[in-house]
Amino acid sequence: MTAESGDTSDAGTGPGGPGTEPGVGEDAYATMDLALRVGELMLAGGDTAEAADLAMARLGRAYGLPHPETNVTLAAVGLSYLPRGGRPPVTAERRVRRRQPNYTRLAAIHDLVRDAAAGGLSLQQAKYGLGDIIGRRPAYPGWAQAGALSLLGAAGAVLVGGGFVAACAAFLATLVGDRTGAWLGRRGIADFFQMAVAAAIGTLVTVLLLAVDAPVRSGTVIVGVVIALIPGRALVVAMQDGIAGDLVTGTTRLVEVLFLITAILSGIGAVTYVAARQGVPISLQNLPSAPSSVAAPQTLGAAAIAAAFAVYHLVPRRWLPPVALGGMLSWGAYVELRALDLPSAPATFLAATLVGALGATAARLRRVPALILVTPCVAPLMPGTLMYRGMIQLTGGNAGRGGLILLESLATALAIGAGVYIGGELLRVVRPARRMLRPRRRVGV
Structure with missing residues (x-):
């Protein structure tokens, strides 16, 4: 018996109708x-599939x-139970049609589940x-969300060495995109084409700045836009689902993330290729990069x-x-690790692990989901x-070098x-949290 999203009716009734046996009546439904x-x-x-499963x-x-018994995937959640009295099992499902x-x-749902489980x-x-x-x-109006995404792009431009003009250009490009x-x-x-168009708009602003020889590091603009567009939340949750053993959900999320990253690269590559053919001086020199030391801006x-x-x-x-x-x-942790000559992916991994452990600790103390505190903190990473450098190399004819840089960018993203x-798991080693018990997998069977 199945009830899809939007249906509030019972999943069905067992033989004899509701209420005839314990565990079969209206309360069960x-x-x-x-x-x-x-x-x-x-x-x-x-949230993660593991958290939904546990709740x-x-x-x-x-x-x-x-x-x-629960069954959680990215597209649907299912629940079944076995009524008493020898009655057949009852199963219901809801589709996840819109993810926002x-x-x-x-946070409010976690509080509700905790109070309910405690008998309150x-x-x-x-x-x-x-x-x-x-x-x-919502906690913020729609215009605040749009402004926050644009501010994220502007701050990303500053992060890689852009000044005020670059930040303003990145803000405008992100907003328009x-x-x-x-x-x-x-x-x-489809989301794929939405993301490609947004990346193309950001790249077009960069190309226009180059065409008019503006006194600004134009590469910082597109890097800021890319930082705003990368689906960091989905990336973090995908890795968490996969490592936790929810392979179907984790793989599906990861494939979705890879498609969106491909869309971003496609938008960047299309515009830079056309610009290079039109004689716009897109150079591999003086591309934006992280500072070698922690700087205030x-x-x-x-x-x-x-x-x-x-x-x-x-x-x-x-x-x-x-x-x-x-x-x-x-x-700060990432920059200092890079100063020790660590490659991008290991430095990112260690910085994310540090933030994950501290964020999970704070979340445990304040009794909120760790995602709320941790995911935004790794957005600067x-x-x-790397994505912009890789696409510039590809459009410049250096496919081998460009491919390696893009692979490094993907490895860095997965490292986040x-x-x-893993940072959260380190906390579990010190102080185990209540979680869904999973059967141990036997190897070689």
Whole structure:
């Protein structure tokens, strides 16, 4: 028996109708509906499959669902239970049709699940509480989210050595690209083409600055735009799902991320190729790069990136100052590690691991999901410079060198997600947290 997203009816009734045996009545179906809605909202809001799995199972046990079993993928959440009295199992499913990150909602849902599992909420109170969470206004208005993404692009330009003019150009390019992508999205255009157009617009601004010989490091503009566009949240969650053993969900997320990165590279490559053919002086010299030491403008830029990322993903306002500090920490650690001649990927991994461990500790103490505190803090580590360098090499005819740089950028991106997850796991070694128990896999069978 199946109930898809948007259906609030029971998943079905066992033989004899509802209420004829313990664990078969309306309360069981109401519990299933609550757990499925929670799982759907968690996945749609940007949480991991492991967290959704655990939350659904805890709700099932809290309200007496007999032998609950959960099934979580990126596209749907499923729940089944085995009624007493020899009745056949009951199964229901909800589709995850729209995914829009909302970390404020995630924090509220985690609180709801924790209170319900502790016995502090009746089933009816939990249902009303979930309805209240869904009906709340977003933490920030739409214009603030659009402005935050544009600010992220501007701060990214500053991060790699751009000045005021470059920051303004990156802000405008990101804003125009984002609004254009939103306009295309309302007309049913796929995310891949939305991302490609946004990257192309940012590259076009860079090309125009080069064409008019503007007194600005034009490469910093496109790097800022790329940092704003890279799907960092999805990347972190994909690696977490994969390492945690949710291979289907993790692989699906990772493939989605790779397609979006391909779209970004396609937009950059198309514009730079046409510009080079038209004689625009796109040079491999003086391309933007990370400073060799921690500098005030770049450190403040990292803080602005983390805070803007948090606003764009609707992180509660009280967490913006800690997130900004975390962005500064991740960037400072990365720069110092690079100064020790570490390659980009290992330096990024170690910096992300440090932030992951500290962020998970703070999240455990304040009883909030670790994603809320950790994911924005690693946004300054996104490999925008490497992506731009790789595409310039490719359009300049050096395919071998360009390919290697793009592979390095991909390895760096994956290192962010792996480092964040491993940082959180280090905390579990010191102080284990309650989590879903998974059976040990036997090797060689």
